[in-house]
Amino acid sequence: MTQQDAAPGSGTHDGGQGDGPVPALRVEGLSRHFGSLKAVEDVSFKVRPGSRHAVIGPNGAGKSTLFALTAGALRATAGRVWLHGDDVTSLTEHARARRGLVRTFQHSSLFLRATARENVLLAVQRRHGVQAQPWRAVTRRSALVREADEVLDRLLLSHRSGQLAGALSHGERRQLEVAVALAAAPSVLLLDEPAAGMSPADTHAFQEIVLGLPPELTVLLVEHDLDLVFGVADHVTVLHLGRHLLTGLPAEVRASDEVQHAYLGAEDTSALFFEEQE
Amino acid sequence: MSTDAGLRSRGRRLPLRTAVLVAVVTVLLLLVPWVFGAFTVMTFTRALVFAVLAMSVNLLTGVAGMPTLGQAAYFGVGAYTGALVGIHWSELGVVQLALATLAGVVAAVLTGPLAIRGRGVAFLMITLAIGEIGYTAAGRLDSVTGGTDGMSGIPPVVVTPGGSGLVNEGLIYYYVLVVAAVSYAAVAVLLRSPFGLTLRGLRDNESRLRSVGYRTDSYALAAYVYAGGLAALAGSLWASSQRFVAPGDLGFEISALALLAVIVGGVGSMWGACLGALLVVFTRDYLGQQLSGHAPLLLGILFVLTVYLLPQGVAGGRAQWRRLFPKDHGGDPGTVTPT
Numbered sequence: 001m002t003q004q005d006a007a008p009g010s011g012t013h014d015g016g017q018g019d020g021p022v023p024a025l026r027v028e029g030l031s032r033h034f035g036s037l038k039a040v041e042d043v044s045f046k047v048r049p050g051s052r053h054a055v056i057g058p059n060g061a062g063k064s065t066l067f068a069l070t071a072g073a074l075r076a077t078a079g080r081v082w083l084h085g086d087d088v089t090s091l092t093e094h095a096r097a098r099r100g101l102v103r104t105f106q107h108s109s110l111f112l113r114a115t116a117r118e119n120v121l122l123a124v125q126r127r128h129g130v131q132a133q134p135w136r137a138v139t140r141r142s143a144l145v146r147e148a149d150e151v152l153d154r155l156l157l158s159h160r161s162g163q164l165a166g167a168l169s170h171g172e173r174r175q176l177e178v179a180v181a182l183a184a185a186p187s188v189l190l191l192d193e194p195a196a197g198m199s200p201a202d203t204h205a206f207q208e209i210v211l212g213l214p215p216e217l218t219v220l221l222v223e224h225d226l227d228l229v230f231g232v233a234d235h236v237t238v239l240h241l242g243r244h245l246l247t248g249l250p251a252e253v254r255a256s257d258e259v260q261h262a263y264l265g266a267e268d269t270s271a272l273f274f275e276e277q278e
Numbered sequence: 279m280s281t282d283a284g285l286r287s288r289g290r291r292l293p294l295r296t297a298v299l300v301a302v303v304t305v306l307l308l309l310v311p312w313v314f315g316a317f318t319v320m321t322f323t324r325a326l327v328f329a330v331l332a333m334s335v336n337l338l339t340g341v342a343g344m345p346t347l348g349q350a351a352y353f354g355v356g357a358y359t360g361a362l363v364g365i366h367w368s369e370l371g372v373v374q375l376a377l378a379t380l381a382g383v384v385a386a387v388l389t390g391p392l393a394i395r396g397r398g399v400a401f402l403m404i405t406l407a408i409g410e411i412g413y414t415a416a417g418r419l420d421s422v423t424g425g426t427d428g429m430s431g432i433p434p435v436v437v438t439p440g441g442s443g444l445v446n447e448g449l450i451y452y453y454v455l456v457v458a459a460v461s462y463a464a465v466a467v468l469l470r471s472p473f474g475l476t477l478r479g480l481r482d483n484e485s486r487l488r489s490v491g492y493r494t495d496s497y498a499l500a501a502y503v504y505a506g507g508l509a510a511l512a513g514s515l516w517a518s519s520q521r522f523v524a525p526g527d528l529g530f531e532i533s534a535l536a537l538l539a540v541i542v543g544g545v546g547s548m549w550g551a552c553l554g555a556l557l558v559v560f561t562r563d564y565l566g567q568q569l570s571g572h573a574p575l576l577l578g579i580l581f582v583l584t585v586y587l588l589p590q591g592v593a594g595g596r597a598q599w600r601r602l603f604p605k606d607h608g609g610d611p612g613t614v615t616p617t
Contacts (some may be wrong), residue, residue, distance in 0.1 A: 134504075138472065
């Protein structure tokens, strides 16, 4: 199948995004099969630059697989991924990260025996290209430390900077998770269920953090918590049984019969967000 | 509210206390040849050489999270290189150390890519194989290593050009002490550097490191090469101090003892590894000598006692020491950074 690089409006699942700038992120015909299981099958959508784009779907819809394919943690069976018009399908996860496609993890994935500041520093020093430098103490490279502290400050973690990551609360770890990714200076930030296991208060605080992210940063969010999704997202893509169901504005998604049917058909009633809407 | 690790911030440890401790240890180490007899001084020399090897093992095992049983191979590469350079080319210590380290680095660059294909137990098994190959090769390559007879006739090491060789145990001890101290300083600097943080990140969470753009295999290899060079440096010291190298010096037992020293000392802590090396060598060569032939038994007891009483090793934080001696005044918990 031939692909047209960065041709706006070429996708069939365009969801009304129409003509516009080169998408920050675009997936086309993305599939991943595990044996006979088609976890993700022929999924295509675009994410506009600066968008807050959410991917939702009932349990087993293939959200996590799609996320891993996009980040490069999994190889796609078929399909392509473009970052700012460049085909990154063949790139590994770390190479995509260097190009600005940086992910977080659903289950906090931190450096637990390092302090919060050191967690962030790891991303900062990589970006400055000094990660292999075997001399000069980290503590004395004040420019790096200042930068790390700024990121911690933005994530409301400055008071915890000297603590070991392993000593932080669950909510704080979720924040640090985002801080580490942000410190890698992404142009597209992939958030994998950032509110997983958060209390409602934590989720609300986290929503403020996402809303406070720089407007030029593109955010793709895979999330269960629909309050958070509709609180921050300007575009929503719905997956169902590994397939793309719909991409559209939050209001369109809420109103869609198809989406309603997909969720009502799901066995997990906790996924029924329509009850919460009333 | 728990204050554990609350004060834990690297580089902010009481600098005065550290300075005093370093000064005291330095003075004690300098006094060794003046206080003890020849046998004890030689045991100290072996312990110092072993401490450098233990630091190499600890850099991989404790810092980068890659437990290894193959460092004796690079130790052997350094020992034979140092010996060959000494016999055929230069009796100058600096030349021997430099070429031995270089040989260790080359050996690690060649074998490292194989080893770092695995992590954890897989890495351990590959390094074990590398160690065994090194041991076997040393015994078979008669023309280079002298085979199982070993390599003798290594001339005394010379420190300055035109100087006389070091034959006195005390002087050899000082030579080894200076090189070991410089190695310790180099490793200490590395641990506080960005690269040191990278290695700890590799240990803690490799996939996360990848996700922020690190080509993690490169850093695993870099750690392997650095550790290989350090082990070879220790090997050169071994050749200079013993003036005899045999395959037994790079056998499995040496790798295992180095790992034991690291565990006894406290995984991840460099001064712990050095202290562990001292304990292991003195248990084996000194106490073992007193209780003729029971060195392996004593080492076993040492290991069991450590794992049972101080599971994090001698350097593993004060909490476990306080558990041993509960009447101790309860100071600030957990402020010792085990690095």
